[in-house]
Amino acid sequence: xxxxxxxxxxxxxxxxxxxxxxxxxxxxxxxxxxxxxxxxxxxxxxxxxxxxxxxxxxxxxxxxxxxxxxxxxxxxxxxxxxxxxxxxxxxxxxxxxxxxxxxxxxxxxxxx
Amino acid sequence: xxxxxxxxxxxxxxxxxxxxxxxxxxxxxxxxxxxxxxxxxxxxxxxxxxxxxxxxxxxxxxxxxxxxxxxxxxxxxxxxxxxxxxxxxxxxxxxxxxxxxxxxxxxxxxxxxx
Numbered sequence: 001x002x003x004x005x006x007x008x009x010x011x012x013x014x015x016x017x018x019x020x021x022x023x024x025x026x027x028x029x030x031x032x033x034x035x036x037x038x039x040x041x042x043x044x045x046x047x048x049x050x051x052x053x054x055x056x057x058x059x060x061x062x063x064x065x066x067x068x069x070x071x072x073x074x075x076x077x078x079x080x081x082x083x084x085x086x087x088x089x090x091x092x093x094x095x096x097x098x099x100x101x102x103x104x105x106x107x108x109x110x111x112x
Numbered sequence: 113x114x115x116x117x118x119x120x121x122x123x124x125x126x127x128x129x130x131x132x133x134x135x136x137x138x139x140x141x142x143x144x145x146x147x148x149x150x151x152x153x154x155x156x157x158x159x160x161x162x163x164x165x166x167x168x169x170x171x172x173x174x175x176x177x178x179x180x181x182x183x184x185x186x187x188x189x190x191x192x193x194x195x196x197x198x199x200x201x202x203x204x205x206x207x208x209x210x211x212x213x214x215x216x217x218x219x220x221x222x223x224x225x226x
Contacts, residue, residue, distance in 0.1 A: 010169070010196070026162075031212050033212050033213065033214070035214070037163060041218040042216060042218055043203065043205075043214075045213045045214065045215070047167055048211075048212045048213060050212070055212070056211060056212065056213050060215070067150065071140050076117055090153050090155075092157075092214070094212050094214075099145065099162050099164065101147065101159065101207075101214060103149070103157035103158075103159070104156070105154070105155060105156040106155045106156060106157075108155065
């Protein structure tokens, strides 16, 4: 059974650009959540999608957005990148009974 | 509001010994779940163990066990027979019922020495 797949693994972008990250959950999992991890702020919740609907959103500016497709794959987008957006972005896929939440390997974004 | 506290920034243990990583939590919701993750330097968050607030027994998964003390609001991770590959960051996390959002602690860096 394939795990959670995040692409790309590494990205380098320039300030002001936008970026799109992708997450494919474990087959059969319909819930996908996104997190940002930085040395200063730790792990922070971005948003959660279930059956193509955003159910919960963390305290991030509107430059951070996401969506989920009918096959449960999810994308997150960050527009007008800032240096502070440099982080490891992690995606989690949750099982039907909510007793497990599996993460992908993450996308390491560097904004220069 | 939910809060997870991990008071040990770093822990050292010798190979083959057991180690306990501390985690306390705060929530007003009677239904919640507690998770432990391992994060090696590669960055991937590896799911280790889950404990539900209504579970009667402490969770165990191989060398990992969760010492769940509900009245004290603690959910300590016990790793038995430590191995060199256990060296990593360990995060405790909580999720309240009805939500998928995980709230994480600040983590404990575990170093296993030969």
